[in-house]
Amino acid sequence: MRTFRVSLLLLGCTLLTAAALVTALWLWSGSTxxxxxALVLxxxxxxxxQSLQSRNVxxxxxxxxxxxxxxxxxxxLSVExxxxxxxxxxxxALDGEARVDQLAARLIHIEDRRAAGPGPTAAPTTLTLPFKVDTRWSIGTLEWAGSALTSASTVATVxxxxxxxxxxRHSLDGGQGRMASGSYQFSATLDALAPMALTAQVQGTVQTAVPGRSAPLDVMAKATLAGPLAGADATLELAATLRTDAGVDILRGSAKGAVAAMQGALNARLQPWQAQxxxxxxxxxxxxxxxxxxxQAPEARLSGLAVVKPGTQPAGWDAVLQISNAxxxxxxxNRLPLEHLDAQLDYIQGQWTVRSMLARGAGGRLVAQGQIYATTPALGWQGQAQLxxxxxxxxxxxxxxxTLDGELTATQTAAGIVFKSDIRNPSNPASAAPTTAAGTGPVRLQHLLASGTWNAPLLQIDTLTLQTDEAQLDGKLTIHTVRALASATGQLNLVLPGARATASGSLAATTGDGNVQLQVQDASQTRRWLARLPGAPAAWATLQVKGDASVEGHWSGGWQDPGALQLQISARVPRLEGFAVGQPDQAWRVRDGQLxxxxxTTALNLSTQGQLERANQRLHWKASAQGGRQDDSNWLFRMDTVQLSAQSTTATGNRPPSPWILDLSEPVTVRYLSTASSRSLEGTPGSFRLSGPVPGSALVAWQTARWxxxxxGSQVRTQWSTQGGLSNVPLGWLEVFSPTRLADMGVRGDVVxxxxxxxxSSDTLRLRAHVERTAGDLQLLGEGDSSALLSAGLRVARLEIAN
Incomplete structure (x- = not known):
């Protein structure tokens, strides 16, 4: 009996302990x-x-x-x-079901940088879950980046x-979303057990504007995918169609009248778990x-045919492609310069082979072909193209x-893709050097020579020569293209009319050292050549400049840590002047400019000085500052000194008038913050003194200024605020801005x-300002005797503006 009581007691303690643990677990699972x-565990x-990270849960x-x-x-593979x-x-959950009333994400970013495997993918046999699921889900934006060779992503929204x-069975109903200018609906069912029958449908409408039509054009797309998914030999049937409304003319004005409506069809048989x-x-x-x-694609009017069938090699296929562009x-x-393309291609174990290709367009043609090395079919191939x-x-x-002719070759080896391009104007001798004076009309390309190796993500250019009729760029480069590990090493030399530039060195995430130099001997020739470049601002064509300038720079350290990257830049402008065509009276001149x-980069020291002249005005400046980039979104600068001297060069009497002088009284700090959806600028309180051609020194002071x-997009909201004051402004300053002297009006005085x-400003502008007499009095001159003064007894004078 005693043993029974002990056993009963132990059982009770066990049940109580279990109940306590369940209760504690229940209470914990309800905590915030x-x-x-749970995500940490x-x-x-x-x-x-595998790794899982989370924040702000x-x-x-x-x-x-x-x-x-x-x-x-x-x-x-990563998912964010x-x-x-x-x-x-x-x-x-008591019924064995997970019912999720809401599952939403503002942004999901999927990045797949996995290398393609040479063999087949393991085929599934079942896809089951330990419980039933019922959920309505939504994603604001879905981004898919699937290649290490490009930064472009596929984006779907809503x-x-x-x-x-x-x-x-898994089922997806009522699916919808947008991609580019199209809206789509989709649904699918998938059996959880073999043979895992799959049925999926997608249909959508793309609206696009067409020149000559007031209403947008509707393009309808539809696709179905059906078949078993289980087993290595699973075969799916894909069918897709694309068409516009019957009878709609999408292009008018051609010699043959209306062009047929846009349409297309695709039928394919897929074995997703095979290497091919x-x-x-x-x-x-x-x-x-x-x-x-x-x-983002260029405008084109394409017609053609593509056929893919199994090839003679395992895990490969042959393809025929024919395209014409009207x-x-x-x-x-925003057009495609291609007119016609005929190609025969092979695809074997992840490698493309162009057996033959003929492309016509831009007045010429491109003939290409390539082969796979029989001894190393998984790695080696070569291709040639003649232009x-x-x-x-x-x-x-x-x-x-x-007119350009040339040859392009590429060979894939274990070290990467070795390439060479040699394209030149056949009427330009190979040994011809660029002329020294800038010509007229657009830039004329004469020769492009580039050779190197592409071994993703590393691009090595051993030889680079780009020659126009007046300029030449030579050099060599090695570039790491992955953003997190981006680096560059090399040397570049540029010679163009009136100037030359060189850059050499290296820059990586944590290391770097290099120099850059620019010498402008004749700004007039350089400006004329730059104005001929494609995309040059229109103002460059009407600007006349002459003079010289130089820039020398040195960097050390890596780009990843702003505090470790050291810069040293020196710019000198001994003489530079210019004016717009037809406006020589508005000429400006910079003399003895220095920077x-x-x-x-987090704590740069900046200093600048020089002289700027325009018409009959002359400005001298001298300033110094410290600061730089604190992080990706934070810039901080402190203006230590600012001295400006502005003077009219028009003589009054025997000498020009005294200058206006502005002098910053104390350092001022400016902070700039930027995020994906906001920007802000803030300046600390400060003041400056201002003196002019007549006696007196005014003080202008301000409080914290914000913007x-x-x-x-259309929801941008701008706000700004500023407060401050001015003092000690003498009455005599009015004469500087008025053609009439105070004495001529019979008035003088020492009023301040x-x-x-x-x-x-936020949604509305708010302004309150006033100017008032703070000291001094007015004297009125006698009519017959200018020495006779009458005090005006001025005690109060105030001008106020408010809204």
């Missing part, structure tokens, strides 16, 4: 920190090679919450979620749908306008019309003025 703790339990496991930032990574909110019902897993997933495909299209489907044009007019008769003006209408910058701008202002 349980969601954050989940990160520790992830398999090796609030909420509980019982009811949900919000996550400011969440990142999961495995190798080259921003501003996630989730709301679920814990009671549904995504939403209803996902359900009932224990046997495309078994067979056939596509045809007519009057296809790329810009209508993707705004709307060819130069790149700078003949290509008109540069047809490529970019801002360039001069020059010196030194120190780390800010927030919002994006002061005032204050308070102005701000």
């Amino acid at each position: 920190t349980s969601l954050a703790t 989940a990160a520790r339990w992830l398999p090796d090679g 609030q909420g509980s496991l019982q009811g949900g919450g919000s996550i400011g930032w969440l990142r999961w990574q495995r190798g080259g 979620a921003h501003d996630v909110s989730v709301n679920w019902s814990w009671r549904s 995504l939403a749908g209803h996902y359900v897993f009932d224990g046997k 997933p495309i078994v067979q495909a056939r596509a045809h299209w007519q009057s296809l306008d790329l810009a209508a489907l993707w705004p 709307q060819a044009g130069p790149w700078n007019q 003949s008769g290509v008109n540069t003006a047809a490529l970019d209408s801002r360039l001069a019309s020059v 010196d910058v030194s120190g780390p 800010s701008q927030s919002g994006l 003025f002061g005032g204050q202002w308070d102005a701000s």
